[in-house]
Amino acid sequence: MENLGYLFAAYTIIWAVVFGYVFFLYYKQRKLRRQMDMLKDSMGEQQSRGAPKAGTDDDSG
Amino acid sequence: MNGSGALRNYVLVGLGFALMVAALYMVFIYVPTDKETGAVQRIFYFHVPLAWIGFLAFLVVFVCSILYLMKRAVKWDTIASASAEVGVVFTSLVLVTGSVWAKAAWGIWWTWDARLTATLVLWFTYVAYLLLRSYVTEDSQRARLSAVLGIVGFIDVPVVALAVMLWRTQHPGAIIFEGGLVPSMLFTLVVCIVAFTVLYIMLVVQSTRFRNMEADIRNMKNTQAD
Numbered sequence: 001m002e003n004l005g006y007l008f009a010a011y012t013i014i015w016a017v018v019f020g021y022v023f024f025l026y027y028k029q030r031k032l033r034r035q036m037d038m039l040k041d042s043m044g045e046q047q048s049r050g051a052p053k054a055g056t057d058d059d060s061g
Numbered sequence: 062m063n064g065s066g067a068l069r070n071y072v073l074v075g076l077g078f079a080l081m082v083a084a085l086y087m088v089f090i091y092v093p094t095d096k097e098t099g100a101v102q103r104i105f106y107f108h109v110p111l112a113w114i115g116f117l118a119f120l121v122v123f124v125c126s127i128l129y130l131m132k133r134a135v136k137w138d139t140i141a142s143a144s145a146e147v148g149v150v151f152t153s154l155v156l157v158t159g160s161v162w163a164k165a166a167w168g169i170w171w172t173w174d175a176r177l178t179a180t181l182v183l184w185f186t187y188v189a190y191l192l193l194r195s196y197v198t199e200d201s202q203r204a205r206l207s208a209v210l211g212i213v214g215f216i217d218v219p220v221v222a223l224a225v226m227l228w229r230t231q232h233p234g235a236i237i238f239e240g241g242l243v244p245s246m247l248f249t250l251v252v253c254i255v256a257f258t259v260l261y262i263m264l265v266v267q268s269t270r271f272r273n274m275e276a277d278i279r280n281m282k283n284t285q286a287d
Contacts, residue, residue: 006162017150017153028271039281
């Protein structure tokens with residue numbers, strides 16, 4: 001039946017877009033989590049070394 | 062995410078998955094084929110819930126935008142932006158699935174019918190909302206401007222919903238409210254609407270979560286820079 005092609009197309013598009021969006025959210029969240037872990041690590045290191053002196057970042061070059 | 066948050070997340074995902082499987086079973090096996098339009102009528106069972114989610118998403122944007130302007134609490138702006146993004150995804154699907162159905166039923170992909178045109182305007186409005194958010198860099202200005210657009214843009218939602226009653230349109234009328242569906246078709250539609258509502262909630266929760274993470278990272282970077 002000719003109509004089945006349209007039915008198949010509609011449902012394929014729906015699932016492709018929904019899964020694509022879910023994957024996009026998952027990927028973005030994973031990237032942010034990695035970024036957050038890195039920041040937490042570097043902040044932890046800074047704290048363990050004591051408060052940085054004023055202008056340290058700029059002078060480190 | 063804490064323990065109860067993770068549990069709530071798993072329950073939501075499990076419920077959404079079960080409902081979606083039930084919805085697919087009902088759409089393709091349980092519900093009888095429409096005598097007039099044939100198998101392509103089954104697009105209707107996902108097309109209508111997608112449109113409903115579009116309306117719901119933009120209603121949430123509207124309400125959260127008002128709350129943001131009243132209380133200036135960032136959480137309302139975050140939820141509004143997450144809901145707008147999900148709304149745009151679902152409204153895009155409404156336009157595409159409607160177009161596929163139109164080709165099968167009317168022989169054309171698109172016509173400048175009142176409901177179709179109003180839906181396209183709605184889609185453009187919320188794409189503009191997302192673009193505005195990406196262009197304005199200052200947080201409070203972005204939240205304020207997008208809240209105004211979120212409120213003004215909502216005017217088009219009742220226009221889309223009532224278009225089939227206000228104008229002579231090619232788009233099918235309000236068959237759900239006119240009793241044009243047999244009970245099994247109506248039941249299938251209700252299950253699909255519930256399944257998509259759960260999916261919408263899941264997506265908005267996730268999207269809100271990563272927006273909050275983005276804000277936390279920005280704050281941490283600022284703290285580190287200070």
